[in-house]
Structures are given as C-alpha cells and as structure tokens.
Amino acid sequence: MLLVLLVAAVAVLSPPAIAAEDDPRQVVEAYYAAIDRGDYRAAYLLWDRQGQASGKSFTAFRDGFADTARSRAVTGSPTNGxxxxxxxWVDVPVDVHATLKNGHRQHFRGFYRLHRFAPGIGAPADAEKWHLFSAQLVPVR
Structure with missing residues (x-):
C-alpha cells in the first residue's frame, strides 16, 4: 500500500513530459540535427508555412548546405515570449558550430524566432506546433 501511495505521489509531483513541438528549444535542436544527418527536407519543414518562412525554395535551401560536413547547435532559454x-512567438538564443567539408570551422551566434498558433483555438494541429519563423545569426570571430 505504501509503495502505491509513493508511486502516486511521485506521479503527482513530476511535471508532465514536454513534447518536442511544445518546446521551442527542441525545435531548433531538431533543425540542426536534421541538417547534420543530411535530412534537408525535415529541416526545411521545421520552418513556418511548410518551409516558405526560410525565404528559399527547398532546392536553394538544400544547396545552401552543400559544403557543410557537420553542424550542431547549443540553445539557450527562450526569451521575449x-x-x-x-x-x-518566442526567441531561442543559439550558438551554431559548423565544420565545412574542407575542414574550416564556422561559429554563429544569435537567435531564432519561433511561431505557433495558440493550442486549442481550432487551428490545424501542425499550426499549433512551434516552427522557425526567422533567424538572426552573425559570425563569431
């Protein structure tokens, strides 16, 4: 009986798991993970309006990573909600580290602005997930 009460107490005290689409940091991290594994379609679709918010066609987007061998992002706590x-809307600070196929390394710092429709208002389910809306990244020397 005590074990059951203890398990129930832990369940009540533990915060619910946050789905990736509810955590803007995980969206940015998933974006760079997709780029790193060469899944440019998945990365493109993390942009708002089925990729259109990137400002590029899918082909131009994919080709923009032709020289990238590796990439990873370190995200900070969301701000400006x-x-x-x-x-x-929310801004996710990020440090991006990339290695090009020629061995050169790049480092960018800035933030991604993410957007979604408020859950529960009757918008399509995909519109209620966080998507990349814009990026402000500058090279770090």
Missing amino acids: DAGMNQQ
Whole structure:
C-alpha cells in the first residue's frame, strides 16, 4: 500500500513530459540535427508555412548546405515570449558550430524566432506546433 501511495505521489509531483513541438528549444535542436544527418527536407519543414518562412525554395535551401560536413547547435532559454491574436512567438538564443567539408570551422551566434498558433483555438494541429519563423545569426570571430 505504501509503495502505491509513493508511486502516486511521485506521479503527482513530476511535471508532465514536454513534447518536442511544445518546446521551442527542441525545435531548433531538431533543425540542426536534421541538417547534420543530411535530412534537408525535415529541416526545411521545421520552418513556418511548410518551409516558405526560410525565404528559399527547398532546392536553394538544400544547396545552401552543400559544403557543410557537420553542424550542431547549443540553445539557450527562450526569451521575449509574446502572445496575441491567438498566436505565440518566442526567441531561442543559439550558438551554431559548423565544420565545412574542407575542414574550416564556422561559429554563429544569435537567435531564432519561433511561431505557433495558440493550442486549442481550432487551428490545424501542425499550426499549433512551434516552427522557425526567422533567424538572426552573425559570425563569431
């Protein structure tokens, strides 16, 4: 009986697991993981409006990574959360480290702005997930 109560207490005290689409940091991390494994379609679709928010066609997007051998991102805590008109916005700080196929290394710092429609308003399910909306990255020397 005590074990059952203890398990129930832990379940009540433990926060619910956060799905990737509910965690903007995980969206940015998933974006770079997809790029690193060469799954450019998955990376492209993490941009808002089925990739259109990237400002590039899928072909131009994919070709932009032709010289990239490895990439990884270190994300910070989301900031500037804003909501209005049934939409939500948040900025995710990021340090991006890339190694080119020629061995040169690149380092960028900045943030990604993510967007979604507020859950529960009747928007399509995919629109309620966080998507990349814009990027502000600068080279670090």
